[in-house]
Amino acid sequence: MTPKLNRRQAMETAAAAAGAVAVAVQTPDAEAGGRVELGRYAHRDGVRGRMTGAQAAAAAIRCEGTPCVFGIPGAQNNELWDAFKAYEVPYMLVAHEFSASIMADASARATGRPGVFSVVPGPGLTNCLTGLGEALYDGIPVVAVVTDIDRSANAPVGQVHGLMNEALLRPVVKALFVVRHQAEIPGTLFHAFRLAQAGEPGPVGVVIPYPFFADVWDYDQAPPPPMPVPFDETAYQRVVCHLQDKRKRIGIYAGLGCVEAGPALTAVAEMLQAPVATSVSGKGVIADAHPLAVGWGYGKQGTRAAEKAFKDVDVVLAVGVRYSEVSTANYAIPDIEVVHVDVNPNNMGKNVPTSHSLVSDSRVFLDRLLGDAATLRRPADPGLWSRIDRHRQVDRCIARTQQVTQCVDPMFFLSQLRCSLGPEELIFVDVTASTHWASETIEVQGTRRYFTPSDNQSMGWAIPAAIGAQRVRPDRRVVCVTGDGCFLMSAMEMSTAARLGLPVKFFVFDDGAYHYMQMLQEPVFRRTTATEIARVDYAAFAAGLGVGYNQIASNADVVPGLQRSFGLAGPILTHVIVSYDGREIRWLNALRTKYIGDLSNREKIRLAARVGVRAVTPRDDSD
The missing domain is CATH 3.40.50.970 (Thiamin diphosphate (ThDP)-binding fold, Pyr/PP domains)
Known part of the structure; x- marks a missing residue:
């Protein structure tokens, strides 16, 4: 009679059999x-x-x-x-x-x-x-x-x-x-x-x-070689001829497509004496400390410095960038001539008219421009540098001024977070009401340092993204800024950081609501719907997962609170109690203006009627 095996014995027998097969093959x-x-x-x-x-x-x-x-x-x-x-x-x-x-x-x-x-x-x-x-x-x-x-x-x-x-x-x-x-x-x-x-x-x-x-x-x-890079020589020559007109002032709008071409982009900007604005995902392709860097965007949705600098621009040289809905605040694009260079032909002439376009890898194009420097170079313009510096100092001063006083001012926090980090640290920002403040405020000095889900806007993205980045870049400090709504979607992934001892510093902005949606709903509907979220005991949650805990509840505690977070080993969850009342979000204002401007007269009348009725007969039914 064959003896019965328990589960462990059966597994051991199967493993031994598999080993015998491996030796035989x-x-x-x-x-x-x-x-x-x-x-x-x-x-x-x-x-x-x-x-x-x-x-x-x-x-x-x-x-x-x-x-x-x-x-x-x-x-x-x-x-x-x-x-x-x-x-x-x-x-x-x-x-x-x-x-x-x-x-x-x-x-x-x-x-x-x-x-x-x-x-x-x-x-x-x-x-x-x-x-x-x-x-x-x-x-x-x-x-x-x-x-x-x-x-x-x-x-x-x-x-x-x-x-x-x-x-x-x-x-x-x-x-x-x-x-x-x-x-x-x-x-x-x-x-x-x-x-x-x-x-x-x-x-x-x-x-x-x-x-x-x-x-x-x-x-x-064997692995195949890299795929060839497209380049249209005829189109390139047309672009060069257009840029040679020294009567036209050039501004550069650079995106993620320039991520491997930062040095060449900077050299081209200096050659053309062109202010450089970036898309959100392109942050870092030119160092924010460079005298020609003006921040992100170049319309009312971006930094003030970018908006003001590009008012003096006649031609925008857009390189490695898409004019997507998010990066343009619903396509609120200033009316400036655009020369567009991008490796994807489907990005050309769709959201913004272009006078010239070239399908090319950004690095190949920029290197070619530098080869034609003799005909393109413009004299140094210290006045331009001085104006950019003044505008950027105004932006920095506004960010570092405490405009929200009842708890933590998110923009002030972000400005201090940037000051607390070294130039090589990695910062991941989730889809929150603070996303656009972060894009304005957090300055980086090189590529692959600032990350956010730009175009699909996937809430809860930053927590796993920061953990994954820490796994492959153990040499860098990794910081995650997320909102309380995003936190609910992916917070359990912090257990992975705890299990592996990955020292990500998580900062959760907590105001008890999907405040981003409230900002979009309230002006249009005069009430909010389905935006208030569950309250979380963050200290208990951190303890349950084996993650360190910290809290910052006031502006006065922002700098000490950051020091506590960075002074503790391992993954740390910092609960930041914030309010969004009292701060302008430039991106949101630009979005609203564009949205209302695009409505038909009938739609504007309907919107005004609804707002008017609800303003005079308010109901306490926001949730």
Whole structure:
């Protein structure tokens, strides 16, 4: 009679059997003449040798120098995660797949290398769609390794996680590849990495049915070279001829597309004596300390310095930037001639008319301009530098003046946060009412230091993003500023920081409401709806997760409170009690003005009637 085994004994027996199989499946070692374990022929310059599909995938990802793979292992991709360990691919378990895609996004923003995450199909995939959408809209290179169910002709019906995974993934990625045979795995991954970075960067999905992870193949796959960079010489010459007109004053509007071209951008600005404004995601492409840097935006939504400097501009040279809804406050763009240079032809002439356009990588274009300096250079303009400096000092003075007194003034806090950090620290800001103050106030001296979800506006993004960035940049201090509403969406991910001892400093602005929505609702409806949120005991929450706790409740305690947060080891949750009453948000004012201006006369009458009626017959039904 066969003795019964308990669960642990059964697992140990299965493990021993698997080990015996691993020893039996061997391949000759041509150099040593001996025998090696399956899959050990993996090289930095490619994937070669006889190995499983999972091992080939792990070897390809390792070849790309991926700093970390984020995700949660599951039934369909356990083979792959075991291969990550065998091939020493750095990986990190997250608390929710929502965070896996966001951490991969943040890894790419912080390092310049494509971020990678791995999830199971079905709920694993659907949970990560928000982060993929943010990466797509913001132009961030990410490789999503999504396992699929068995899709073969004889596959059983009703497999777990059997949603239409390809159809779910396709709308939120730049490109999608579906592996049809295990032989395709490394080549497909290599191509996904190249495509994620080519042209306008973005996320690329790779779908691999799980049976291929266990199938064995003889691989010989080297990484392909980078994809070619487009450049239209005729269009470039037209742009140069236009910029040669010294009667026209030039201003530069630079975006995230210039992230690898900061030195060239700065040199071009000096050559043209052009003030430089950036988009929010482009902050840092020119150091804020540079005398030609005017902050973000160049309309009423951006810094005062940018708005005033660009009133004297005749031509805007827009480089590596999209005129998106958020960055322009609903397309509130000053009427200035635009010459647009961007690697994505779909960004040209859609939201703003252009006199000239050039499809080009920003670094290639800027380097070419510097090569034509003899015909483009303009004399130094100390008067311009002096005016910019005065305008920027006014902006800084306003930010550092305490205008909210009953508790913490968010803009004052942000200005002091910037002063408390070194020039290399990483700052992540969530989608809160304070987002636009942060864009005005937080100055950075280089790229890959300031991060926010610019175009998809994914609430709760900053907490997992900061954790992911800290994982791949342990050499930098990482700070996260989020709101109480965003906190409710992703706060449990702080357990990951606690588990791994990642010393992120989390600052939560608490006013008990979705105040951003209140600011949008109140002027139009004279009441708020569904904006008051649950009260949280932040001290108890921090204690429950094993995260350090701190509180800042007044302006007088801002500087000491920051010192306490940065003086404590490990991850720290700082509860900042704020009020938004008493501060102007320039972006919001520009948005309202543009919104009302775009209404038809009928719509304006309807809006005025509703506001008037509710003003004279107020009801206490805001919630």
